[in-house]
Amino acid sequence: MNDLDLDGFLPYRLNVLAKRVSKELSRRYQQAFGIAIPEWRVMAILGREQPLSSNDIVERSHMDKAKVSRAVNTLVGLGHLSRDVHPGDQRLLRLSFTPSGRDLYQRIAPLALEWEAQWLTCLLPDELAHYKALCDRLEQQLDDMGAEEA
Amino acid sequence: MNDLDLDGFLPYRLNVLAKRVSKELSRRYQQAFGIAIPEWRVMAILGREQPLSSNDIVERSHMDKAKVSRAVNTLVGLGHLSRDVHPGDQRLLRLSFTPSGRDLYQRIAPLALEWEAQWLTCLLPDELAHYKALCDRLEQQLDDMGAEEA
DNA sequence: CCATATCTGTTTCAGTTGAAACGAGTTGGC
DNA sequence: GCCAACTCGTTTCAACTGAAACAGATATGG
Numbered sequence: 001m002n003d004l005d006l007d008g009f010l011p012y013r014l015n016v017l018a019k020r021v022s023k024e025l026s027r028r029y030q031q032a033f034g035i036a037i038p039e040w041r042v043m044a045i046l047g048r049e050q051p052l053s054s055n056d057i058v059e060r061s062h063m064d065k066a067k068v069s070r071a072v073n074t075l076v077g078l079g080h081l082s083r084d085v086h087p088g089d090q091r092l093l094r095l096s097f098t099p100s101g102r103d104l105y106q107r108i109a110p111l112a113l114e115w116e117a118q119w120l121t122c123l124l125p126d127e128l129a130h131y132k133a134l135c136d137r138l139e140q141q142l143d144d145m146g147a148e149e150a
Numbered sequence: 151m152n153d154l155d156l157d158g159f160l161p162y163r164l165n166v167l168a169k170r171v172s173k174e175l176s177r178r179y180q181q182a183f184g185i186a187i188p189e190w191r192v193m194a195i196l197g198r199e200q201p202l203s204s205n206d207i208v209e210r211s212h213m214d215k216a217k218v219s220r221a222v223n224t225l226v227g228l229g230h231l232s233r234d235v236h237p238g239d240q241r242l243l244r245l246s247f248t249p250s251g252r253d254l255y256q257r258i259a260p261l262a263l264e265w266e267a268q269w270l271t272c273l274l275p276d277e278l279a280h281y282k283a284l285c286d287r288l289e290q291q292l293d294d295m296g297a298e299e300a
Numbered sequence: 301c302c303a304t305a306t307c308t309g310t311t312t313c314a315g316t317t318g319a320a321a322c323g324a325g326t327t328g329g330c
Numbered sequence: 331g332c333c334a335a336c337t338c339g340t341t342t343c344a345a346c347t348g349a350a351a352c353a354g355a356t357a358t359g360g
Contacts, residue, residue, distance in 0.1 A: 004194050004197055004198070004259040004262065004263060005198070006191065006194050006195060006198075006210070006211070008282075009194075009262070009263075009266060010171075010266060010269075010270065010282070011168075011171045011172065011175055011262075011266060012191070013282070013285055014164065014167060014168040014171060014285070015168045015171070015172055016212045016289075017164060017168070017285060017288060017289055017292075018161075018164040018165045018167070018168035018169075019168070019212075020289070020292055021160075021161045021164060021165070021292070022161065022165055024292070024295075024296075025161055036316095041156065041162070044154050044156050044159075045156060047154055048154070048155070048156075053338080053339090054338075054339060055337085055338065055339080060156070061156070062166045062169075064317090064318060064319085065318095065338085065339065065340090066317080066318060066319085066339090066340080066341085067316095067317075067318075068339090069339060069340055069341090070316095070340090072339095073340090089325080089326070089337095089338090090324085090325060090326085090338095091324075091325050091326070091337065091338040091339075092325095092337095092338070092339090093338085093339075109154040112154065112159070112161075113154060113159075116159065116160060116161060118295065119160075119288070119291055119292070119295065120160065120291075121291070122287050122288065122290065122291035122294075123284065123287065123288070127284060130280070130284075131281065131284045132158075132160070132163070134273065134277060134280075134281045135163055135164070135167060137272045137273065138167060138269070138272065138273070139166075139167055139170070140272065141269055141270075141271070141272035142167075142170055142171070142174070142269070144272075145174075145268065145269065146174075186346095203308080203309090204308075204309055205307090205308065205309080214347090214348060214349085215308085215309065215310090215348095216309090216310080216311085216347080216348060216349085217346095217347075217348075218309090219309055219310055219311090220310090220346095222309090223310090239307095239308085239355075239356070240308095240354085240355055240356085241307065241308040241309075241354075241355050241356070242307095242308065242309090242355095243308085243309075
């Protein structure tokens with residue numbers, strides 16, 4: 001059981017796969033819209049729910065707060081987001097799309113989904129569902145392993 | 151079809167999952183042996199085949215040559231690798247374990263495999279096989295998509 | 301042979317990262 | 331009320347990253 005074949009070692013395989021996909025997508029976002037993956041994630045999250053605070057985005061995006069802060073700042077600078085202060089609690093931001101931001105979102109979301117769809121043509125629908133379900137369980141197991149350490 | 155749910159977007163899901171796993175493993179490597187993931191990958195590759203040149207490791211590890219160069223340098227500095235010059239071609243290195251390196255490998259490989267095994271207890275054996283097979287196909291599809299661009 | 305192209309591994313450099321320190325705002329206990 | 335503890339988002343800082351420049355060694359071809 002000491003056979004350490006890197007190609008069969010799942011942490012390695014997942015890392016290589018995820019990195020290739022990210023690289024491919026980020027190249028497209030950059031080329032088409034001049035933004036990187038953190039900015040794209042902020043857009044994707046705000047596309048579903050608005051307005052949100054930075055912390056809301058941190059929770060929904062699995063990014064740390066420094067990264068979110070910088071991505072939001074970039075998007076505000078590009079004119080895609082408006083950053084208002086919450087009336088009742090001045091620590092909180094109220095982030096939402098500007099008209100330009102909404103327009104960007106409506107062009108960027110289809111690009112991402114089309115690329116994903118083309119990638120996933122190699123799987124049958126129920127294979128994909130099964131794959132996602134197994135990803136869920138792998139993630140759940142990480143939660144459990146983390147929890148039992150404490 | 152414009153419903154961009156980040157949690158159902160596979161590139162995002164894979165990225166989050168891969169990052170969590172990497173973080174967990176690298177914490178362990180660092181704590182137990184004082185090395186990071188690039189160093190660990192070099193060790194894993196040399197554990198199967200020796201001696202190798204830096205370029206051989208680049209090809210087998212999916213790391214770029216700068217990263218390999220730095221990881222090798224770290225391991226040589228720690229006394230785990232010997233870096234000799236190839237007699238017939240002085241551009242090439244001949245990298246191999248020192249006794250200390252072999253010893254490190256024999257302790258580090260089981261640690262990685264045990265952690266992986268514990269993580270994968272959440273899947274039945276044939277579920278795992280299926281999952282890996284689907285990963286292969288997803289990676290193959292990336293190859294195909296890249297090839298047809300040219 | 302000599303000039304040029306190619307290959308190897310290292311180094312440089314500008315950009316990115318995340319942990320930690322931070323300032324401003326708010327809450328809770330007394 | 332007031333002080334301490336906490337929360338939110340920004341900034342700092344040291345480490346890491348990879349593309350590109352690089353230097354040395356080898357191959358090619360005229």
